[in-house]
Amino acid sequence: MQNEIYFAGLGGTVPDLPMTAAGLEVLARERLSPEAFGYIAGSASTERTAAANLAAFDRYAIVPRMLRGTAAADARDLSVDVLGTRLAAPVLTAPIGVLELVHPDAERAVGAVAAELGVGSVLSTAASSAIEDVAAVSGENWWYQLYWPSDDEVAESLVKRATAAGAKAIVLTADTPGMGWRPRDLELGHLPFLQAKGIANYLSDPVFRSRLANPPEESTEAMQMAVLTWVSMFGNHAIRLGDVARLARWTDLPIVVKGIVHSDDARAVVDAGAAGVVVSNHGGRQVDGAVAALDALPDVAAAVGDRATVLLDSGIRSGADVVKALALGADAVLYGRPWVYGLGLAGADGVRHALRMLLADLDVTLGLAGFASVAELDRRVLRSTLAGPGL
Ligand SMILES: Cc1cc2nc3c(=O)[nH]c(=O)nc-3n(C[C@H](O)[C@H](O)[C@H](O)COP(=O)(O)O)c2cc1C
Numbered sequence: 187m188q189n190e191i192y193f194a195g196l197g198g199t200v201p202d203l204p205m206t207a208a209g210l211e212v213l214a215r216e217r218l219s220p221e222a223f224g225y226i227a228g229s230a231s232t233e234r235t236a237a238a239n240l241a242a243f244d245r246y247a248i249v250p251r252m253l254r255g256t257a258a259a260d261a262r263d264l265s266v267d268v269l270g271t272r273l274a275a276p277v278l279t280a281p282i283g284v285l286e287l288v289h290p291d292a293e294r295a296v297g298a299v300a301a302e303l304g305v306g307s308v309l310s311t312a313a314s315s316a317i318e319d320v321a322a323v324s325g326e327n328w329w330y331q332l333y334w335p336s337d338d339e340v341a342e343s344l345v346k347r348a349t350a351a352g353a354k355a356i357v358l359t360a361d362t363p364g365m366g367w368r369p370r371d372l373e374l375g376h377l378p379f380l381q382a383k384g385i386a387n388y389l390s391d392p393v394f395r396s397r398l399a400n401p402p403e404e405s406t407e408a409m410q411m412a413v414l415t416w417v418s419m420f421g422n423h424a425i426r427l428g429d430v431a432r433l434a435r436w437t438d439l440p441i442v443v444k445g446i447v448h449s450d451d452a453r454a455v456v457d458a459g460a461a462g463v464v465v466s467n468h469g470g471r472q473v474d475g476a477v478a479a480l481d482a483l484p485d486v487a488a489a490v491g492d493r494a495t496v497l498l499d500s501g502i503r504s505g506a507d508v509v510k511a512l513a514l515g516a517d518a519v520l521y522g523r524p525w526v527y528g529l530g531l532a533g534a535d536g537v538r539h540a541l542r543m544l545l546a547d548l549d550v551t552l553g554l555a556g557f558a559s560v561a562e563l564d565r566r567v568l569r570s571t572l573a574g575p576g577l
Pocket residue numbers: 225226227280281282283284310311312331359444466467468469470471499500501502521522523524
């Protein structure tokens with residue numbers, strides 16, 4: 187039944203939201219403030235890497251198989267085990283910072299809906315709510331994303347708080363030692379990271395607070411000083427491979443390095459102790475002109491083999507996109523912008539809508555393509571649309 191996953195628990199009603207990721211973006215452009223929309227939709231410079239991320243999926247086509255008895259919903263299994271985390275589908279919500287710019291329920295809505303649907307969530311360091319508050323509603327399967335501040339003691343404190351709060355993995359984002367060149371934010375004169383909306387994890391951190399002359403709650407000026415203190419420690423160009431091992435001394439959790447697109451880097455971080463990598467170019471928001479994430483995936487997957495878990499983000503918009511990423515070597519994907527538009531349009535309901543759309547589309551696509559489980563997907567499922575006849 188086409189809509190089983192989508193309608194489960196909805197009582198058969200269709201929310202008043204578009205049924206595609208592209209449709210959500212169009213509606214978000216109409217309804218959200220220009221600042222919020224520009225922040226989400228914007229990428230680095232000419233935004234050609236953001237476009238390349240989507241175009242890369244068009245260079246592969248799924249070749250459906252027939253008469254295999256897999257089109258019935260109860261014949262299918264989308265579940266996966268990633269780093270000891272059992273997920274109902276190979277999907278986690280990507281870490282997205284400053285979500286209060288979009289909706290007051292921010293990451294609490296995202297964590298709760300992901301848990302309700304049995305998928306994972308990754309909480310950003312630049313979140314609008316404190317780690318412990320998000321953990322309280324996010325169920326079991328959430329990971330913590332670390333932007334390693336230039337103050338190591340603050341970094342250590344954040345990691346230890348996330349570990350104590352029940353995170354199942356630490357995701358070290360390697361591609362953002364500083365912010366990319368983002369024309370949309372610059373044109374609006376609006377720098378989201380200068381807002382007090384993305385520093386809840388710092389304001390709630392005892393080590394960070396010890397760096398401030400005055401409690402931020404005391405006055406507008408004290409809050410501004412807190413924001414500037416955060417900005418001064420956000421960028422950290424000094425992080426190196428050896429820091430992966432240092433991070434591992436602060437926590438027993440598996441470490442995943444996010445933002446890997448070169449196979450040498452993938453091999454090196456796994457040698458340095460990472461249990462996983464996220465093949466990602468940050469949705470094209472960092473290095474414009476960088477390789478599309480999907481194009482980087484096969485080499486990275488080959489480089490790490492079965493030594494580490496491989497995830498992919500940057501361009502996942504549909505069920506077919508998930509099938510292609512898994513077929514090219516990913517164990518799971520991070521889902522980004524579409525649910526952020528959903529959050530902005532309808533809070534938790536919008537996040538649920540965006541996630542269910544992806545899961546239902548994946549379920550139907552997998553079954554109609556002739557596969558009973560995501561574990562069956564490999565390169566033979568696809569053909570290159572560039573390669574001419576044959577597989
Ligand atoms: C508005 C926005 C904020 C983001 N904030 C973070 C963040 O705080 N930490 C992080 O590791 N990645 C962050 N990312 C990158 C995402 O985790 C993910 O890599 C990216 O959104 C994937 O691209 P896609 O959404 O186009 O599929 C952000 C992305 C967007 C669009």
